[in-house]
Amino acid sequence: MKKIVIALGGNALQDGNKGATAEAQLEIVRETVKHLADIIEDGNTVIITHGNGPQVGRIVIQNEIASDVTPAMPFDVCGAMSQGMIGYHIQQALGDELRKRGIQKPVATVVTQVVVDKKDPAFNNPTKPIGPFYSKEEAAKINEEKGYIMIEDSGRGYRRVIASPEPKRIVELETIKTLLEKDNVVIAVGGGGIPVIEEEGILNGVAAVIDKDLASQRLAEDIDADILIILTAVDNVAINFGNPNQRNLNRVNTQDMRKYVDEGHFAPGSMLPKVLAGIRFVESKPGRKAIITSLQKAKDALKGLSGTIIE
Numbered sequence: 303m304k305k306i307v308i309a310l311g312g313n314a315l316q317d318g319n320k321g322a323t324a325e326a327q328l329e330i331v332r333e334t335v336k337h338l339a340d341i342i343e344d345g346n347t348v349i350i351t352h353g354n355g356p357q358v359g360r361i362v363i364q365n366e367i368a369s370d371v372t373p374a375m376p377f378d379v380c381g382a383m384s385q386g387m388i389g390y391h392i393q394q395a396l397g398d399e400l401r402k403r404g405i406q407k408p409v410a411t412v413v414t415q416v417v418v419d420k421k422d423p424a425f426n427n428p429t430k431p432i433g434p435f436y437s438k439e440e441a442a443k444i445n446e447e448k449g450y451i452m453i454e455d456s457g458r459g460y461r462r463v464i465a466s467p468e469p470k471r472i473v474e475l476e477t478i479k480t481l482l483e484k485d486n487v488v489i490a491v492g493g494g495g496i497p498v499i500e501e502e503g504i505l506n507g508v509a510a511v512i513d514k515d516l517a518s519q520r521l522a523e524d525i526d527a528d529i530l531i532i533l534t535a536v537d538n539v540a541i542n543f544g545n546p547n548q549r550n551l552n553r554v555n556t557q558d559m560r561k562y563v564d565e566g567h568f569a570p571g572s573m574l575p576k577v578l579a580g581i582r583f584v585e586s587k588p589g590r591k592a593i594i595t596s597l598q599k600a601k602d603a604l605k606g607l608s609g610t611i612i613e
C-alpha cells in the first residue's frame with residue numbers, strides 16, 4: 303500500500319467541446335473518479351489535488367459583470383470559490399463511486415491556504431493563464447479596457463495571465479494529516495491553494511494563482527507520500543515535443559530530466575512545472591517516485607507499464 307498524491311490537470315475536470323457548464327464539469331469528473339477509485343480500491347492512500355485556471359478566471363468574470371448589482375469578490379476569494387466548487391464535484395462523484403463499490407471511506411475537501419513570499423519575483427512577471435480563450439483582437443481590447451496582461455497560450459488562443467508565486471507553506475497541513483490518519487480520501491491544495499502572505503502571524507489573500515503541480519509536490523513531501531502522480535492530456539512527457547523527432551520518455555532519472563529541462567524541451571506554463579515538480583519530489587528523499595501520464599494510463603503507470611516515470 304502506497305501513499306499517493308494525484309494531481310488532476312485541466313482535462314480531468316473540463317471537456318473543451320462541452321463548454322464550461324456545471325453539468326459538463328460534473329460529467330467529466332464522474333468519469334475521472336472511476337480511475338481514482340481503482341487506485342483506492344487497490345489499497346492505496348490517495349490525496350487528490352487539482353488545477354483551477356479555467357474556473358477561477360470565469361468566476362472573476364462573473365463577479366466583474368455582476369458588480370453593478372452586487373459587489374465583486376476579490377481574486378483570492380474567487381480562488382477559494384473555485385476550490386469549493388471543484389472540490390464539491392470531486393467529493394460528490396468520488397463518494398458515490400466508492401459507495402457503489404462498497405468502499406466505506408469518507409471524502410473531504412479542505413479549503414487550503416498556501417503561504418507565498420510577498421517579494422516573489424513572480425508578482426512582477428505574470429505567467430499563469432486563466433479563464434477562457436480569446437482571439438488576438440478580443441485580447442487586445444481586454445488589455446486596453448481592463449489593463450489585463452494577455453498572452454498566446456500554446457497555440458490555443460489568448461488568455462489573461464496572472465502572477466504565479468512559489469508555494470512556501472501549506473497552512474492547513476496538520477488538518478490534512480489528521481484526515482488522512484482517520485482514513486479519509488482528502489482533496490486539498492485545489493488550484494495550487496489560495497495564495498496568502500503571512501505578516502506578523504496574520505494571513506492575507508493575494509491576487510495570484512499558484513501552480514498546482516508545484517503545490518502538489520510541496521504537499522506530497524510534507525505528508526511523506528511515496529508517489530506523486532501528475533495527470534494531464536498526454537500519456538508521456540516527450541523530448542522534441544511536436545517535432546518529427548519527438549521521443550516519448552518512459553523511465554528517466556532526475557539527472558537526465560534536468561538535462562532535458564536545460565535543453566528547453568518542456569514548455570513553461572504547461573509541461574515544465576510538472577517536470578520540475580517531479581524532479582524536486584524524487585530528489586527530496588530516496589525511494590520516491592513521480593509519474594506524469596494521462597488519467598487513462600494512471601493505473602498501468604503505477605505498475606511501471608506506462609507513462610513517464612521519474613526515479
Ligand SMILES: Nc1ncnc2c1ncn2[C@@H]1O[C@H](COP(=O)(O)OP(=O)(O)O)[C@@H](O)[C@H]1O
Pocket residue numbers: 310311312313353533534535536538539540541542543567568569571572573574
Ligand atoms: N515536452 C512535452 N511533452 C509532452 N507534452 C508537452 C510538452 N511540452 C508541452 N506539452 C503540452 O503540455 C500539456 C500539459 O500542460 P497543461 O495542458 O498546461 O496541463 P494541465 O493538464 O495541468 O492543464 C500537454 O497536453 C502537451 O500539449
Ligand SMILES: NC(=O)OP(=O)(O)O
Pocket residue numbers: 311312352353354355356431492493494511512513514515
Ligand atoms: N492552479 C493551476 O495550476 O491551475 P491549472 O492547472 O488549471 O493551470
